[in-house]
Amino acid sequence: MLCDLSRADLSVGYGMKSMDALQIKNSGLAVVDIEAQAVAMLKQRINKSFVKACELLFNCKGRIVVIGMGKSGHISGKIAATLASTGSPAFFVHPGEASHGDLGMITHQDVVLVLSHSGETDEILTILPIIKRLGVPLIAMTGQPKSSLAAFADVHLDVSVEQEACSLGLAPTSSTTVMLVMGDALAVSLLEARGFTRHDFALSHPGGSLGKRLLLKVADLMHSGHEIPIVSESALISDALLEMTEKKLGMTGVVDFGGRVSGIFTDGDLRRMLGQNIDVHSTCVSKVMTQHCTVITENILAAEAMQIMEEKKINALIVVDGDNKPLGALNMHDLIRAGIV
Secondary structure, eight states, rough: OOOOOOHHHTTSSOOOOOOOHHHHHHHHHHHHHHHHHHHHHGGGGGGGGHHHHHHHHOOSSSSSEEETTTTTHHHHHHHHHHHOOOTTTTTEOOOHHHEEEEGGOOOOOOOOEEEEEESSSSHHHHHHHHHHTTOOEEEEEEEEETOOOOOOOOEEEOOOOOOOOSSSSSSSSHHHEEEEEEHHHHHHHHHHHHHHOOOHHHHHHTTTTHHHHHHOHHHOOOOOGSSSSSTTTSSBBHHHHHHHHHEEEESEEEEEETEEEEEEEEHHHHHHHGTTTTTTTTTBBGTEEEEEEEEEOTSSSSHHHHHHHHHTTOSEEEEEESOEEEEEEEEEHHHTTTTTO
């Protein structure tokens, strides 16, 4: 029984040794060097075949179906995700499941991208005739240009490596890294060819912080209507303090007779006036407010508002219309809560 086995019994076959810090560091550096050299070799493979593959993917009327087994399957899933998030609709299909019904996901309008380092993966070779019968373009990414998969494909992308970074030469390391980089090269080339923009990227990432930074506008976050802290120039400082306390934004806007923003009164202004022996019950807020304050419009990105606050070293902004009349108010806490930081 397993419970009767000693620690020594369980370690048999693994050649357990004590760790040497220098050796560990050198091993890590060797992996980085080997994989970096393998990636550098890819420059020679960005050729006519690469351009043809991009053309097939660019002209795809349906979806890009990415297929791979084992470690190549994991890379395939990442490539499919990258393509999908950069304007080239794609999804991953497991070749084992494909033989049991998932081939039905592939339509005549699709393009198939298959990854296999050996180009001889049984699960993949089994479904190639069916893919051929569908008449869809097939792009192969292999490390063996003379393999069965390479010969079968309409376009072959060479991702061969001189050696794996694994010291045993067994674990897929350099080969999977090179596949991943080639996939990124396809995705980014297509992104640029499609004129895919930052706004397009944000639309497919609405839940992430990047999407929020690219999509949210000031109008989506600002306090409006009765929530805007506003007093007139003739209001007393005490009235301004009550307005700040009620609206809880750490400031109040100040407007002139025509309703246009002429200044702002903040916590900072309050602290600066404390040493000046000013009577808050008899002095107008216009005497101590910050004049010519920074204002913003509602259509700018919330991320831009954050940048303005950081550059000006302020914590709040009044949002105005074209006539400089207040439409809303925004402070740093609103931006933090929205995940703009």
